[in-house]
Amino acid sequence: MPSLSALRAFDATARHGGFAGAGRALNVTHAAVTQQVRALEAEIGVQLVRRSGRTVSLTPAGERLAQVLGEAFGGMSAGIENLRRSEERRILRVTTTTFVAEQTIMPRLPEFWALHPEVEVALVPTPSVVDLIEEGFDLAVRVHAADAPPPPGTEVHPLCHTPILAVCAPELLKDGPFDPQDLPWITSDHGWPWDRENLSKAGFDTSRLKRVQLGSPHLEMSAARQGLGISLATEIICRPDLEAGRLVALPISGLPSVDYAVILPRGPRRPAVDHFASWLRTVFA
Amino acid sequence: MPSLSALRAFDATARHGGFAGAGRALNVTHAAVTQQVRALEAEIGVQLVRRSGRTVSLTPAGERLAQVLGEAFGGMSAGIENLRRSEERRILRVTTTTFVAEQTIMPRLPEFWALHPEVEVALVPTPSVVDLIEEGFDLAVRVHAADAPPPPGTEVHPLCHTPILAVCAPELLKDGPFDPQDLPWITSDHGWPWDRENLSKAGFDTSRLKRVQLGSPHLEMSAARQGLGISLATEIICRPDLEAGRLVALPISGLPSVDYAVILPRGPRRPAVDHFASWLRTVFA
DNA sequence: ACGAGACGAAAGTTGAACTTACATGTCATC
């Protein structure tokens, strides 16, 4: 098969009716085009253009080839253009935990849309870390230790370092100090192993704790606000409730801190993904 | 539009299910293919292949692009292959004078077919020099002075230098020497200007000559053989008749000589044209 | 545990494609 740039040079020559015009269209000089077309003619052994004085015209063979090439190149560029456009407009799929989605990102999403109104965002709360690439996500916000290696095929951009707090409704503290061992801990089947690990680090005897289990994660925070018990949560998640006085942090020392990070699939990204990632940095600052 | 070699690299990757296989198909290393595919992904901003361990698979976007590219490249190579083949088998169109065609080439054509049985030859006798390219001829055999410039768009390969003879049937000489001014000259409307010029150079008073005009060129030689008069012809044309004793050359001095040459359109040629041209050299030797 | 065979990354190399420069040829216009 002949060189593709020679084919493109001939295609442009046919389209623009001359070497000079083809050169302009391809951003090269006319000499480059003549060389390529000559090479193509030599390669396939057929005269493709008639050179008569100041103008060139296609031979019958040239006409046939130009037809074929025009369709092929046209199909290519149309296909690529489609792909690029459908990709550009595709909705931005973001996965994170229910808490981060509801408490941290959703309340401030209007700020993002003020910056980039054209980007549609789908926030998909998934309890566990999922395979970004396999599930077709563009971005994840996850707890990810700063020194941990990124999951295969992804890259990690740290967002913030934030302490884990034990929070409850201020009413629970009205009657003075109390022993946290006595109060119920609001948790879930899924979150309990993690909560237990963190409470152990703070010196609690986790086998003696009372637990309140709720069916859906987004009920937990509201249960805490209503004084049902104590909940473990990162500071960044409950910051709005702390500032509004709906929750208070218990003075428990020894609870660890965690790192939040943006996790992105490796490889090429459309601009919308980068926009959202950099906006997240301001949200988690 | 992305680089065509990147598109071809991706096409080959899709076709062969991996970078290594694509590299083998394109006669390059796997590294070259990965680079090109990565560049393509960056260019159009879409992930096209999933790299998982030892194998690669196409993403949905990659599938779509592979489909489009496969059709485009397939169409191209089919079109080129068609062109090349139809050109290869195309009949060889040769133009020359009636005399050369009938007297010199046609009798020996079997020798050419013995060498190249696959080449079909069309001998087209045309009285005047025609535009090779415009009329779609592959080759012409013409009288062309060795030092004359080639017609535009053509190249000239000299064949032989041959004298112009005045010939007649041997019977006309039976009654002893005679004055050529008295005998009729066999000529044609079309050939007369040329004959007159040559006769003038040999010192004849052309206004006093008797002329016999015949309708078709290929009757002239046979009229000469039958003793109707004298004919002007190049030695190479009437050599078979001279050798067979059907014609004799009159001892007229002063007639000029001419050069025969092969005239070819410039540019790429298929092998059959070169074969025929080089065979002609042996015929005219 | 080990070798075969695939992909990944980075630095070095090469030649195809391009530019530059000048000659030539044609056409429109004055």
Add this chain to the structure above:
DNA sequence: GATGACATGTAAGTTCAACTTTCGTCTCGT
């Protein structure tokens, strides 16, 4: 018929995209 604008032809010089090389890593089958 002289002139200028604009096309193509050719050849020699230049550059950067594409490729190779090299080494590392991963996965799979034995």
